[in-house]
Amino acid sequence: MSSADRAPHRSVLVLALGGTIAMTPTASVSGVTPTLTGSDLVAAVPGLQDIAVTAEDFRKLPGASLTNSDIVDLVSRLEHANREGVDGIVVTQGTDTLEETAFLTDLYYRGSAPVVFTGAMRSAASAGADGPANLLAAVQTATCTRAREHGVLVVLGDEIHAARHVRKMHTTSPAAFSSPATGPLGHLVEGTARLQHPLQRIGPVSLPLTAPSEVEVVTASLGSSGILLEGLDGKVSGLVVAAFGVGHVPQTWVPRLETLAASMPVVLASRIGTGPVLTSTYAFPGSESDLLSRGLIAAGTLDPYKARLLLIAHLAAGTPRPEIAKAFLDYR
Template structure:
């Protein structure tokens, strides 16, 4: 780079959490891979990355995506808040794809900074033929420092597609094109090293970060012939509950009395296990239908999938939100 190169004036922070993008064989007797590459290793493997911006790398965590916790993400948001005051033009977070759709969404709920934050990962290990991690990291860096994405909330970039954290889902277990936004499609693409966005996402108000013990919120999925046994005793164990219902918000009739009793004790949110499309209000009227469950006190999740609904409910409970405030938030945040 020369003195006239504009990238000299751009600083990018790369925070690594582990995951497949950082996994290789250890050379030990085990045949599988583990997350043992550092952030410096990841950056060194990407041709052209240091031409995008001045890169600062921090190894924040080093674990599989499945082992990350909500407390890890709260700590990550605290680091992002610091980075926003340290002059960084953007931040890229690398992690395992198992939980990426959830961690990115939770970060989007809490993050209040102006510097763009982009999550990315890989579906193939660093040692695999055709490893996708380097290309994903480069596209994410190019997106994170672009002025076009400022104010769009937390983003997810894989396979040159730019997704909003609030919409993205992992749709395949192994494909390099595993991530999609079934409600909306991508918000943009990376083409020839430049991000192109299709309009601006309306901002949503952040949720205050938790300052005390996290509430316990779990998810129960409706399945054919289930008698609702997993609902028994939850009133003494949980602070909130999400139901992943059939279709537009239906459960077996045998669940109704249990859910009504639980909704008297805690917020119970009704989401769809389908993962795309809304919970309805009043189309159906049989016992266990969406209108019946709403009349029993359940809160509709709108178009939020059950996993994001669980995170939003937990964040709202941690912020001390009332039942009416929780219902209002679900109407607004989908």
């Protein structure tokens, strides 16, 4: 790693969205809520003396309350900061939706300045709070010149992950985030981001022409009749099926899914969340090849939640249906 990657006087913008990293106890309620500002978060981190860090409060919400529209607004702010010449950008937010917001940002962001998402599993008032260390690691990654090559990144626990691969794998552990299919892109070592695995960026999706479309996820489960598929036509613009294994559903679901696929994009993902949906191995009714022959779209390696965001982004951008199907081929 060259010394340029750790050069002093680089500039980083920290955009604070709220989340556990910004939460402290309050007198009015039992439990923690988002109270800390971006400046508060930065002030709690030793080791930033050689980096010009500016903090901005963009939202102050728990991760569960963020919306797609919030992320569209965030991307506009990121691209403005990129045009202003900032060296890197860090986004702090709640971990409930971090893997999804980072992926949606990766779909839209067109700038060259690195964008790094981070958060915390323990609130600022907890013993062993992980927020300051995660924020420091995120800032150090955002100033790494090689980070420009990898798209939007997620940094927690000194691990650097690609937004498209990272998943939250535990409800409470400080080591909750991992990329189970690929492993991390790199690590922070002695304050330097070491990125070992190159990752080709996928072309961005156009920002929405319309309000984000309604797309829901319906999960297959043992003995389910598929009743949740009833009445979706006319209420949603697209559907993601979180199927068994490599892309299977109960045989009773097949007629409903075929009807829905005739009127809207229906994406076939796996509820497992790691590994690809197959295309031609099984041939029974409700198998992956059967469903794809009836008009469903294979999600590739995307889990159902990221497949939903990719579908939403293309629907909102007005992408023609054949091009939507092609977009999922980038994630095989």
